[in-house]
Amino acid sequence: MIERVKYQDIDFKKYNNCIENSAQKNFYCEKETLDFLSKNWELLVFGDYEAVMPIPFVKKTFFKLVLMPLFCQQLGIFGKSDKVINEKFLKFLKTNYNVINYSFNFHNDFETELVTKKNFYLPVQEYAFLRRKKYFKGRKSTVKTAQYLEFREVFAQKDILEFIRNNFKGLEKESDMDFFIQYLLFLDAKKQLKMFGSYYEENLTNVAVLINNENYFSLLGLLNNEPLKNHNGASFLIDRILDLNIETKAFNFMGGSIRGIEVFFKSFGSDLQEYHVIQNSKKDIIKNWLKFS
Structure with a gap:
């Protein structure tokens, strides 16, 4: 019941x-x-x-x-x-x-x-094996060429939050961006926020925003500084995070329905995890209501 x-x-x-x-x-x-x-x-x-x-x-x-x-x-x-x-x-x-x-x-x-959506996930495993056997050839090469970048943990301070605000894509409303920043501060207060940045000559090229759970990281955002995108900071960041953590923490890429993003996530050797969804338009809801009213 x-x-x-x-x-x-x-x-x-x-x-x-x-x-x-x-x-x-x-x-x-x-x-x-x-x-x-x-x-x-x-x-x-x-x-x-x-x-x-x-x-x-x-x-x-x-x-x-x-x-x-x-x-x-x-x-x-x-x-x-x-x-x-x-x-x-x-x-x-x-x-x-x-x-x-x-x-x-x-x-x-x-x-x-039911309809499904895609998610990509890396279980706990040996990093050396992951990179050697599961990374796509092109991803290995990209990561290797970006080793001159500097890896740092960053925090929910004014400059980093401003970088996130200026470079986050996919949110149409300013109010949604405000809510995202509030969400980061909520996670930070719960000690569940981890952020890492890649730097080129003291210039921030990328930021990875992670939810820090007990047994796994979840990728909440991977932001690019567009003028510095050619430095491949996104690949560098994900690889370094995996290098430091994948032997003790799993990694959840959090989505991948867009083709380019799906390929990027898969290129690190991640496994597909599909989940079921129900989707209806507001017009469908109104039609159904009128049908039974």
């Missing part, structure tokens, strides 16, 4: 216990993270919190719309999970909510065929 639980009625002790003991646990399902990224969310619960599914939403005049928060990649079902249970969650979601977009996590499989 799936139960819909409003935020104020969630038993967070049971929720946290379910999350902590789940094979699917990720950064996004943590209460504090969801509270920051989503103004509104509630929960679907199977049994006595044997499995849970966070549902972020926005309120419109006539609708409550399920919508993945900005900078949140994967949610889905956590805890006791198999295709039968997952299918119950999926049916309940489709029946009881107007879904614009919702992303499950890569552990969630379904009987129903």
